[in-house]
Amino acid sequence: MKQVALLGATGSIGIQTLDVIRLHPEEFSLYALAFGRNLEKALPLIKEFKPEVIVVQDEPTKERLQSEIHHGQILIGGEGLIEASVADPVDVVVNAVMGSIGLPATLKAIQAKKLIAIANKETLVTAGHLVMQEAKKHNVELLPVDSEHSAIYQSLNGENKKDIHKLIITASGGSFRDKKREELVGVTVKDALNHPNWSMGAKITIDSASMMNKGLEVIEAHWLFDVPYDQIHVILHRESVIHSMVEYVDRSVMAQLGTPDMKVPIQYALTYPNRLDLPITKQLDLEEIATLHFEKMDMERFPCLRMAYEAGRTGGSMPAVLNAANEEAVQLFLEEKISFLEIEQLIERALESHERIHNPDLSTILSIDEETRKRVRFHLN
Numbered sequence: 247m248k249q250v251a252l253l254g255a256t257g258s259i260g261i262q263t264l265d266v267i268r269l270h271p272e273e274f275s276l277y278a279l280a281f282g283r284n285l286e287k288a289l290p291l292i293k294e295f296k297p298e299v300i301v302v303q304d305e306p307t308k309e310r311l312q313s314e315i316h317h318g319q320i321l322i323g324g325e326g327l328i329e330a331s332v333a334d335p336v337d338v339v340v341n342a343v344m345g346s347i348g349l350p351a352t353l354k355a356i357q358a359k360k361l362i363a364i365a366n367k368e369t370l371v372t373a374g375h376l377v378m379q380e381a382k383k384h385n386v387e388l389l390p391v392d393s394e395h396s397a398i399y400q401s402l403n404g405e406n407k408k409d410i411h412k413l414i415i416t417a418s419g420g421s422f423r424d425k426k427r428e429e430l431v432g433v434t435v436k437d438a439l440n441h442p443n444w445s446m447g448a449k450i451t452i453d454s455a456s457m458m459n460k461g462l463e464v465i466e467a468h469w470l471f472d473v474p475y476d477q478i479h480v481i482l483h484r485e486s487v488i489h490s491m492v493e494y495v496d497r498s499v500m501a502q503l504g505t506p507d508m509k510v511p512i513q514y515a516l517t518y519p520n521r522l523d524l525p526i527t528k529q530l531d532l533e534e535i536a537t538l539h540f541e542k543m544d545m546e547r548f549p550c551l552r553m554a555y556e557a558g559r560t561g562g563s564m565p566a567v568l569n570a571a572n573e574e575a576v577q578l579f580l581e582e583k584i585s586f587l588e589i590e591q592l593i594e595r596a597l598e599s600h601e602r603i604h605n606p607d608l609s610t611i612l613s614i615d616e617e618t619r620k621r622v623r624f625h626l627n
């Protein structure tokens with residue numbers, strides 16, 4: 247029986263993680279459940295799973311929760327996320343919070359030698375060098391939940407790292423894949439949230455529409471698999487059936503396929519190296535799909551992907567700036583304070599005005615993250 251600490255339980259990945267836990271009560275038990283402020287969503291989950299530890303974002307949410315439940319310890323904020331993740335009974339931490347807020351808890355969980363199932367890509371983009379350094383030092387494996395990285399992980403099973411020729415990450419193209427750049431003027435939040443293949447949280451759905459999601463995934467892959475940027479390729483594949491591929495030096499290509507359903511990579515991260523039945527997910531029917539499409543990625547059409555490659559290659563503090571500027575700009579777009587195209591403009595300005603710091607430590611990363619967010623908001627005035 248694996249005891250799970252689930253960070254971000256009320257989100258898209260969190261809810262699907264609970265679907266997997268619910269399916270296999272003999273395999274998994276929920277020890278800790280963390281969320282932000284969405285008590286309405288969290289309350290039925292807390293009542294159903296009865297976790298020993300609950301983490302909420304702030305004191306008012308804790309007070310509201312205390313009037314509703316009478317079991318479990320309630321912790322608050324970033325310190326609460328850390329305490330829940332490193333608790334003795336925890337075997338695996340599923341990090342499914344949105345944003346770089348997930349970084350300190352990931353680092354502490356690694357230091358406590360917990361298995362990490364990582365969905366929270368912003369953590370790896372912001373401080374991949376620190377996360378991987380700690381993982382190596384403490385001999386902890388990070389199991390990818392992101393569908394592309396799970397596909398690559400599965401395609402690397404039993405192979406030698408030295409035989410990798412390139413990683414091929416597939417991109418659906420997101421909500422605006424059939425629009426030209428000039429047609430992006432005036433697109434709405436509702437349009438952007440209309441992802442063709444996946445049902446996901448709001449922030450990642452906007453990232454998918456801007457292609458920043460693929461940019462973040464390129465940096466995530468660089469750190470998870472220790473592969474140079476020149477060997478990480480992105481290809482447009484509108485069906486999201488092939489979740490990513492690995493080409494080897496002998497020209498053999500290994501791919502992982504499946505219906506677009508995050509329960510598959512979530513469960514794989516929880517059961518690795520084994521597999522379990524997953525009857526709640528539709529089987530892939532290639533006869534029904536009949537045709538798969540692939541297109542070359544156009545960096546001028548998708549400048550966020552270009553900026554992510556550049557930030558990744560420059561390294562140091564640049565990816566942290568890219569991520570923080572993107573998080574803040576996407577939030578402004580969701581609040582309807584900026585247009586869709588202003589997201590990339592704000593990120594570009596944040597990157598241009600930042601002087602790279604080589605090998606930043608955690609406190610430097612955290613202050614760059616905060617500074618960048620302020621600068622993005624300031625550019626608005």
Ligand SMILES: NC(=O)C1=CN([C@@H]2O[C@H](COP(=O)(O)OP(=O)(O)OC[C@H]3O[C@@H](n4cnc5c(N)ncnc54)[C@H](OP(=O)(O)O)[C@@H]3O)[C@@H](O)[C@H]2O)C=CC1
Nearest residue numbers: 254256257258259281282283284343344365366367446447
């Ligand atoms: N959704 C998907 O299919 C995929 C997601 N990912 C990655 O997984 C992560 C989660 O994505 P997704 O599930 O879509 O996001 P959601 O926005 O749906 O969920 C985010 C979760 O994080 C919680 N949260 C937000 N801020 C805080 C905070 N300050 N403290 C504690 N909890 C917080 C939210 O709580 P509350 O509800 O209370 O606000 C919610 O539970 C992201 O990094 C994303 O890039 C990767 C691949 C696929």
Ligand SMILES: CC(=O)[C@@H](O)[C@H](O)COP(=O)(O)O
Nearest residue numbers: 392393417418419420454459
């Ligand atoms: C499900 C998942 O892993 C997302 O990151 C997904 O890949 C988004 O799709 P695109 O970014 O390819 O549109």
Ligand SMILES: [Mn+2]
Nearest residue numbers: 392393394463
């Ligand atoms: Mn993905």
